[in-house]
Amino acid sequence: MQLSKAEEQLMEYLWRQGPIFMKDLIEAHPDPKPAATTIATLLKRMQDKGFVGYETFGNSRQYHALVTKEDYFGKHVKGLIQQFFGNSASQFASFFTTATDLSETELEDLKSVIEQQIKNKQQ
């Protein structure tokens, strides 16, 4: 199953802050903070979908992500590539670099990442 937009945003907090109690989750939101029940509902749904777990401490729970951001995001990207480029990653990559308009520095950085990867492939 898939997370909804609001659930994804909450997930971001879980990824950033690691295991966290509900009050701190709410606290972490900018004003106007959502109602506690809103967060509770979202957390519940995310548990049902298998993305969130918790540990009980006294009367409250410490929530944590059950998927890494990398895993989750990787699936997303793959989904996008699949959907829009019939699975051609390089076609996507080339599109990506033109579409996102990186700065020269960013391009240089990216180039060295790629060179490194080529080296890894070769040995």
Added chain:
Amino acid sequence: MQLSKAEEQLMEYLWRQGPIFMKDLIEAHPDPKPAATTIATLLKRMQDKGFVGYETFGNSRQYHALVTKEDYFGKHVKGLIQQFFGNSASQFASFFTTATDLSETELEDLKSVIEQQIKNKQQ
């Protein structure tokens, strides 16, 4: 506004086939083909959202996309980058290249695309 999943899929047909009549749109679907009213509803909603237009021919309409796949997809990618990497395109790019596991050839291709872009930036 944003297209929903089902709307995106329909959009794919519009991008692939270009201007197209409803009967051909339905025809293009694999079995079990959706009801004509389902497609009609989706097209209507897509028009309301500004993604689809049409030209009238006799009693029927030839539908066409009002956004290119590149534009639409580019916004998507930017949204993802924004959401997951706080707008650092290079961080995303680096993640992307590791996550999608390109072949050596693909990496070389990508590298030249990037080199080309660096040249463009420089002049």
Added chain:
DNA sequence: TATTTTGTTCTACAAATGTAGAATTGAAAA
């Protein structure tokens, strides 16, 4: 211990989405 606070669950409800039947309209065929 009685009271207040706080976390969690239940319930609710409007908006968006996926899907399609019923009705209508306009063109084509008889």
Added chain:
DNA sequence: TTTTCAATTCTACATTTGTAGAACAAAATA
């Protein structure tokens, strides 16, 4: 011109999503 047929619109309805009040339970505090 009347009947037939296909395209479009209206209406509908279940599910998912965003949001939160009401109620309840447990812990902290007075």
